[in-house]
Amino acid sequence: MYMEWNDTYSIGVEKFDNDHKELVGFINQLHDGIKQGTAREKVGGILLDLIDYADYHFKAEERMMVEHKYRGTDEHKKEHNALLLRASEMWDSFEKGDRVLNLELLAFLVKWLTTHIANIDKKFGRFLNYNGVK
Template sequence: MPILSWQDSYSVGVACIDAEHKQLISMINRAFDDSKKETDLVILERLAADMRMYAMVHFATEEELMKEHDFPHSENHIKNHKMFLNKALEAEQAVEKGEDTNPIEFVNFLADWLSGHILEVDKALGTHLNAKGVF
């Protein structure tokens, strides 16, 4: 059973952003499933690196659209992105240091963060972009 499932309420009305959000949800679910089969360290190492790298691509998409279409809340949105990237980097560093890790805690953080970010922050961006003719 997935920890996070795509719901129509997650759609921001911009196809490229929705597609990338679906990919992020898929990555979180894959890690959750893997947590039942692999060691904590292997799962967290792969998940933290994958999430950080993919998030950088996704955040670049959003941030370029914000810049191109003069999104008035860009600064706060970008701060939110940086917080996520810092959390992923902290997880990677914990693995490198060999610290006791729990990938389920990180997966739960990712699922909560992503659903909250989409429903609260990205929805506003989607509304703004739709008003500018971006779908």
């Protein structure tokens, strides 16, 4: 396994922890596919699934921000949008035939996810806990 979930990643909100675990699962699938030299289309499919899931998950977080009038909404959304932009650029160059699906890309995704969780999502998690959301 390339990236292992551990409890230090928990932001204290069960639904979002579960979403983050799903994202870790996609990263591991992507890693296995790249390592094992799985067919290009199949690895591309995993990347697309990961992007779709990230989009779904970010929207879910953002709905909660609006619902609870979270002050950090703009800052948080900016990070989500930057990741989605970067990921869609990866997808575009993959479709054009560039070799973008490699370990460097994976390292980027892991770093993004762990940094985002450790800083900005945990801050949001504490805010939600304070507002009674677990």
